[in-house]
Amino acid sequence: xxxxxxxxxxxxxxxxxxxxxxxxxxxxxxxxxxxxxxxxxxxxxxxxxxxxxxxxxxxxxxxxxxxxxxxxxxxxxxxxxxxxxxxxxxxxxxxxxxxxxxxxxxxxxxxxxxxxxxxxxxxxxxxxxxxxxxxxxxxxxxxxxxxxxxxxxxxxxxxxxxxxxxxxxxxxxxxxxxxxxxxxxxxxxxxxxxxxxxxxxxxxxxxxxxxxxxxxxxxxxxxxxxxxxxxxxxxxxxxxxxxxxxxxxxxxxxxxxxxxxxxxxxxxxxxxxxxxxxxxxxxxxxxxxxxxxxxxxxxxxxxxxxxxxxxxxxxxxxxxxxxxxxxxxxxxxxxxxxxxxxxxxxxxxxxxxxxxxxxxxxxxxxxxxxxxxxxxxxxxxxxxx
Amino acid sequence: xxxxxxxxxxxxxxxxxxxxxxxxxxxxxxxxxxxxxxxxxxxxxxxxxxxxxxxxxxxxxxxxxxxxxxxxxxxxxxxxxxxxxxxxxxxxxxxxxxxxxxxxxxxxxxxxxxxxxxxxxxxxxxxxxxxxxxxxxxxxxxxxxxxxxxxxxxxxxxxxxxxxxxxxxxxxxxxxxxxxxxxxxxxxxxxxxxxxxxxxxxxxxxxxxxxxxxxxxxxxxxxxxxxxxxxxxxxxxxxxxxxxxxxxxxxxxxxxxxxxxxxxxxxxxxxxxxxxxxxxx
Numbered sequence: 245x246x247x248x249x250x251x252x253x254x255x256x257x258x259x260x261x262x263x264x265x266x267x268x269x270x271x272x273x274x275x276x277x278x279x280x281x282x283x284x285x286x287x288x289x290x291x292x293x294x295x296x297x298x299x300x301x302x303x304x305x306x307x308x309x310x311x312x313x314x315x316x317x318x319x320x321x322x323x324x325x326x327x328x329x330x331x332x333x334x335x336x337x338x339x340x341x342x343x344x345x346x347x348x349x350x351x352x353x354x355x356x357x358x359x360x361x362x363x364x365x366x367x368x369x370x371x372x373x374x375x376x377x378x379x380x381x382x383x384x385x386x387x388x389x390x391x392x393x394x395x396x397x398x399x400x401x402x403x404x405x406x407x408x409x410x411x412x413x414x415x416x417x418x419x420x421x422x423x424x425x426x427x428x429x430x431x432x433x434x435x436x437x438x439x440x441x442x443x444x445x446x447x448x449x450x451x452x453x454x455x456x457x458x459x460x461x462x463x464x465x466x467x468x469x470x471x472x473x474x475x476x477x478x479x480x481x482x483x484x485x486x487x488x489x490x491x492x493x494x495x496x497x498x499x500x501x502x503x504x505x506x507x508x509x510x511x512x513x514x515x516x517x518x519x520x521x522x523x524x525x526x527x528x529x530x531x532x533x534x535x536x537x538x539x540x541x542x543x544x545x546x547x548x549x550x551x552x553x554x555x556x557x558x559x560x561x562x563x564x565x566x567x568x569x570x571x572x573x574x575x576x577x578x579x580x581x582x583x584x585x586x587x588x589x590x591x592x593x594x595x596x597x598x599x600x601x602x603x604x605x606x607x608x609x610x611x612x613x614x615x616x617x618x619x620x621x622x623x624x625x626x627x628x629x
Numbered sequence: 630x631x632x633x634x635x636x637x638x639x640x641x642x643x644x645x646x647x648x649x650x651x652x653x654x655x656x657x658x659x660x661x662x663x664x665x666x667x668x669x670x671x672x673x674x675x676x677x678x679x680x681x682x683x684x685x686x687x688x689x690x691x692x693x694x695x696x697x698x699x700x701x702x703x704x705x706x707x708x709x710x711x712x713x714x715x716x717x718x719x720x721x722x723x724x725x726x727x728x729x730x731x732x733x734x735x736x737x738x739x740x741x742x743x744x745x746x747x748x749x750x751x752x753x754x755x756x757x758x759x760x761x762x763x764x765x766x767x768x769x770x771x772x773x774x775x776x777x778x779x780x781x782x783x784x785x786x787x788x789x790x791x792x793x794x795x796x797x798x799x800x801x802x803x804x805x806x807x808x809x810x811x812x813x814x815x816x817x818x819x820x821x822x823x824x825x826x827x828x829x830x831x832x833x834x835x836x837x838x839x840x841x842x843x844x845x846x847x848x849x850x851x852x853x854x855x856x857x858x859x860x861x862x863x864x865x866x867x868x869x870x871x872x873x874x875x876x877x878x879x880x881x882x883x884x885x886x887x888x889x890x891x892x893x894x895x896x897x898x899x900x901x902x903x904x905x906x907x908x909x910x
Contacts, residue, residue, distance in 0.1 A: 297802050318808040330799035334821040343817075344807040391807065 246308035246398040246431055247273045248294060253303035255289050255455075263289045265455040266303075271399075276425050276432045278446035280439060282478070282579065286455040287435045288403055294433060295324050295401050307398060318347075323397035327404040329388040331376040338363075338372040341390040348395065362394040365424070382413045386420075393424070399431040406441065418444060439479050443467070451475050453579060473622035476522045476615060477576050482558060482590045486576065488569040489521035489616065496521065496611065499563045500543040503611050509626045513616045519625070520572070522615040525558065528591035530599055531606040542608045548588065550601050559599055561589040561607075572619060655885075662688050662878035669874045688879035698880060700852045701860030706887065708770050708856060709838040712777035716834045717827060719778075720785035725815065727786065728793035729801075742783035750780065754847045761848055768850045776848070777838040784837075785830035792826030793819065828895050839888055857884045 248271040255264040264286040271277045279287040292298040294305060296317035305312050312320050323344070331340050339346075341362055345355045363369050366386040376384055385405060392400055405421070406414045422445050425432050436442055442449045443463040451458040451466065451474070459471040470476035476484045490497045494510040498521060505513075513519060531537045549560040565573070565587045573587060591607060599605040616626045660676050661669065665684035678684070692698055727735060757776060761767040766775075796819060804814035820827070845859035852860070861880050864873070 295806055297805070316810075317802075317805040318810065321808075322806065324803070324806045326799050326803055328797065328799060330797065330803035332800065332804075332818055332822075334824075343804070347808040347813060391803075395808075 247271060247306075248399060248431060248433065249304075249306040249309075250290070250294070251304040251306070253290065253293060253305065254301045255286070255293060255298065256301045262301075262455050264293070267452070267455075267457045268303075269450055269457065269460060271431055271433060274429045274431055276422075276434065276445060276447045278442040278449045279433065279435045279452060280437065280442035280449055280478075281452035281458075283437060284454070285452040287437075287452050290452075291324075291401055291403055291433060291435045294399075295322050296320050321398050322401055323392035323395065323399075324401040324403065325385075325388045325392050325405045327407060329376075329384045329408075331384055331387055331391075333376050336373055336375055337368060337379070337387050337390075340376065340387055341368075341394050343391060344395045358394050359390075362390045365393065366390050381409050382417065385409060385417060389421075389424070393428065397430070399433065400425070402432065402434040402436075404436055405434075406436070407438070414441075421445065439481065443479070451478060453478075469624070469627050470522075470615065471624055471627060473520060473522070473576055473617045473619075473624075474579060476617070476624065477579075480524060482525050482592075484522045484524050484615075485589050485591075486573055486617075487521045487523065487563075487589070488565055489519050490517065491515070491519065491616070496614070496616075498609075499565065500545065500609075503541050503543075503609060505611050505614070506629070508629050509614065509616060512625050512629075516618070516625075518569075518619060520617040520619045522617060523609065524613065525590045525592035527610040527613045528589070528593070529608050529610075530593045530597035531608045532599075533594045533597050534608060537608055541611060542606050544604055545589070545607050547599050547601055547603055547605050550599060552595070554595065556595050557593050557597065559591050559593055559605075561591060563587055563589060658878045658881050661875055662882050664875050666873055666875050684875060688875050689883070691876055692879045692883055697852050697860060698864070698883075701855055701857045702883070704770070704852070704854055704860075705839060705856040705858075705884075708773050708777070708854070709835050711770070712774045712781070712838045713831050713834045715774070716778045716781045716785055717831045720782055720789050720830055721820065721823070721827060723782075724786050724789035724793055725819065728790045739786075742786050745779060746783035750841075750843050754843055757844075758847055767848060768854050770854050772848050773838075773844055773854060773856065776844050777834075777841065781834040781837045784833055788830045788833070789823065789826050792823045796822050832891065832895055835891060836888065 248269075250267060250269045250271075253264055253267045254262060256262050267286075267290060269277065279290060281287050289298055293300050294307075296312070296315060296319075300313050307320060307322075332343065335343065338359055341359045342355050345358060350358075359372075360369075363372055366389060368383070368386055368390060371379060371383060371387075376387065379387065385408075388405070402421070406417050409417060418441060421434075425445075434441075434445060443466075446463055448460060449463055449466055450460045453474050459466060459475045461469070461471075466475060466479050470479060470484075473486070477486065487498050491505060491510055491513040493514060494505050494507055495502050496505040496510075531542045545561045547559045548562050551558040551560075570587055593599065614626070615624055617624055657676075660678075663684060664678045665687070668678060668683075723738070726732070727739060753776070758767070761772045766772040800818050800822065801814045804818045805811070809817065839856075840858065841856070842858040842862075845856040846862065849855040849859060855863075857880075861877060861884065864877055864880055
C-alpha cells in the first residue's frame, strides 16, 4: 500500500504533441481515484506512466515517496488490470493467477495458498483448471483481477476494465470492484470514459480533457460545483443544459424568458454581456405537479418528445439560438464525445406529470441551482454558491 | 437436396482424383520396393508383384544392412536436426526483434533475408565448394548445416514475425507488470503463444534440409557427411549399367518415413487459434 504522487507530469510523443500536459495528482494511501475523460484525453497514457509502460517526458512520479520515473514496471510492484484482460491463453486460470508469484519465486505451498485465497475471494474456485478461452467475459475479468490481487502490490491500476462487458455485468462488476477495494483498502487508480463508473466508484475523480487536468474533486463536488463548462457537460446523464443567458440586476434572461436570480449569483455575473447558463435536467419541473409554484419562475414550453422511464420522464424542448451560441454548444458536445444535432432543452419531470408530446406545457425552473459560465474561458462564475 | 448430394459426390470425386495424382508415385515406389531384383529386370508391369517375383522384406533388410546407407541416414538426421534447431532458435529471436522493436536497419534485415531466399541455390554451389575446401569444412556436417541454415532462415523469420505480430502487446506488458524481465516475458509468454509458428518454421526448415540434393552431393565426397538424397544416387550396386531398382525403391521409402512421422507428430502441435480467449475477440 502506498501513496502515489504525480508532480507536473508531461508526456510528449515524437511529434511534440503533449498527450498529458502538466498533470499533478496526489493519490492518498488507500484512496480510490478515477481518471475520466473522453477518448484521447490522456487518461490511459497517464495510467501507463504510473505503471511504467510509458516513459515520462518530464515531471516526477513518486510512489511511497520514492521517485520511480526510471524504474522498470517489475520494480514498481504495482498490479494492473488491462482493458482486454491480457490473460495468458496457454495457462490455466490457476497458473494465470499464480504467474506473478512464480516470477517472484515463492515456494509452491505458499503459491497454492495465495491462489486459493484469491480464487475464493473472486468466486473462481470451480474454474481453476480451465483455460481463459473457455471462460465468459465476466469470468475472464475476475481472473484478471485475481492476478492483480494475488500478490501484495502497492497499488491497483485499472485500465477501463469494464468496457468489454455487457451493461448488466458491468453493473455487477462495478459493485464487486468497489467492495473489493474497500475490503483490501488498497490504493487504486481507475481509468474510465464512463462517467457513471467514475461517479459511483471514486473517492475522488480527476476529469481530463486533451491532456489537461480539468478538475479533481469528489463525485458530489464535480456534479454540484463543476469548475468549467467541460466538466459540467461531461458529468451527468442526461447532460446539463447550456443556454445563452444575460444577467441584468437580479434578473437572468434565457431563451424562454426572464427569471429572478439569487442575489449572490447575480452579483458575480451582472452586466457581463452574453454568458452561458448551465441547468441540470432535474432542476426543471412540470408546474402542474408542484404544490406551490413561484409564477415568476415558470415558462411555457413546447414539448417535442417525451420519454417515460417509470420513475421519471424526460422531455425535450427545442429552442432557437443564435448561430454563434449554436457553434459553441456544438463544440462543447464534440469535446465531451457526444453529438448534439439541435439546440434543445432536456428536462427531467416527475413521473406523475401528464405532459403530452407536441403540446404546450408550463415548466418551472429552479434558478437557485443555476450555474453561470464565462463563454470565452469556460470558467464557472458561480462556483461555491 | 439433390444439389447437396451432387456437390458431395463432386467433392469426393475431386478428392480421389487429387489423392491418386499425388500418391500414385509413392504407391508405385512402395510396390517396386517389394519386388525382387530379377522380377524388375525381367519386367514386372503389375502393381502387385507377380507370383515368384515378390521379395518380401528382403530389399529393406538389405538396405538397412548396408553400412553406407545407415551412415547416410545418420548423417541426414543429425545434420537436419541441428540445422533446424539452430535455424529456429535464431529465427525466433530475430523475428521477435523484427516484430516488436524499432531499430535502424530493420527493413534492411528483412529485405536481405528475402533476397537470400530468392537466390538460386545452384549458383552458390561453386563458390561454396571453393570456400569450404579452403576453410577445411568440405565434407563435414558443419559444411552442410551452414548453407541449410542460411537458406531456411529467411522463411522462418518471415513466418515467425507474422506470428509474433499477431500476439497482442498487452500480453507482454501484463507479464512485465506482473514482475517479469523482458527475457522472462519472452520465454514464458511469447514463445509458448508463438508455438504453432515455431513448429511451422521447424517443419519447413527440416523439409528443406532433408530434401536437399544439390548441396548434399556437391559439398560432400565421402560417407562422412553425405546425406540420404545424395547417398541414394550413389546406390548403384555392382553393375553401374544395371541399377538395383528395387533396392533403391526400398531406400527411398526408408528415407521418406522420418518425414511422414515428423508431419504426423507435429500436425497436432500446429493448432491455430491458440491465442483465442487471450483478449476479447
